Amino acid sequence: MKTLIKFLTVISLAFSSTVFAHAGIKLESSLPANNAMLMEAPQELSLTFNKGVRLVKVSLKNKQGKKVKFGFKPSKQASQNYTWKLPKLSPENYVVDWVILGSDGHKMHGKFGFMVH
Template identity: 40%
Template structure:
């Protein structure tokens, strides 16, 4: 009986740990460190669990943020796509902030490059 109680406790501990694990970014388009020959039409983020996307910024490296007209909503999703204007050849950084179902905030960033198609 003692062994059964221990096994039940361990299995409940494992299940509760899985239920409360944090959300994380699992994919993006453009991908981290991507070298693009043309400007992307949008930035896409994919998470392993539903989150609320609170902030998304695109910034040319060593320059100002680019207006992408992102507005956070209370909607939860695993994927988000935000249209971006045509980006000139340069290096860019995407910064994001999201809130998971457990109210845990997470942030991240990744870079990509749009190269001059003529070169």
């Protein structure tokens, strides 16, 4: 019984440290904003995090899943702000997927969408 309790304690500590490693990092804002309905196509894509992170992947896809190329390259240095010029976007729904590495090396991901009328 003592062995089982020790095992469960170790597992719960390991799991909780993983959860807490991600607790402080979040996407503070994006341009376009999540769920934005734009009358004109945005000229830039911008991501702002509350802490410095390394951006590993960012993709912009239309409703059919076709990727829009905009020159993303993974970052070698941590930063809070990332911005790219966008090509002319057609009226459509778009989804931005992102993957970051926190200072502790853990990957986190998220996504948001917007519409161009």
